[in-house]
Amino acid sequence: GESVGLHLPTLSVQEGDNSIINCAYSNSASDYFIWYKQESGKGPQFIIDIRSNMDKRQGQRVTVLLNKTVKHLSLQIAATQPGDSAVYFCAENRGEDKIIFGKGTRLHILP
């Protein structure tokens, strides 16, 4: 089965609130993690990445947190906007050449 997964398949968030999307991974050898956003009818789009030697990385309105102790990855989106509605995928690279994607979380923005 998938070693990268998400705790919630659907997340509903009020516009303006912060969103937190979670991801669990099982391979401690993974050294690179990426979050992608996929809008309807489009290919996945890179959001942010983090290497295993980091705990936190910030981008524009997004923050990725990596907890290697519990093998957990999260994506935080600040001040969620309607344009953030999409499916979000985490992906891991296990120190080899394969990339494993999680099954995705749909983020739904409530007006």
Next chain:
Amino acid sequence: EAQVTQNPRYLITVTGKKLTVTCSQNMNHEYMSWYRQDPGLGLRQIYYSMNVEVTDKGDVPEGYKVSRKEKRNFPLILESPSPNQTSLYFCASSLNRVSEAFFGQGTRLTVV
């Protein structure tokens, strides 16, 4: 404009009829991949290529072939398509395995 181009976008074919989905990138990327996306299963890597003439199996390679004769192109070949290969396919490229990937727009394949 930096992009990954897949063709065709939509394809309906019959079981057993060989087909090729093309993928081309204009970013001089070394790493290219093919994925299939199915409801509830997310994206699964079919094949990847670290560079020209270097390809390897991903998680679901059965029934597929690839080639990497040139850096920019990475076609996906289905020698004898079957209905269980009906899916949405994405090609992606990145500078290397630890850098952001750029995805094509997808190819929706239906095998009847």
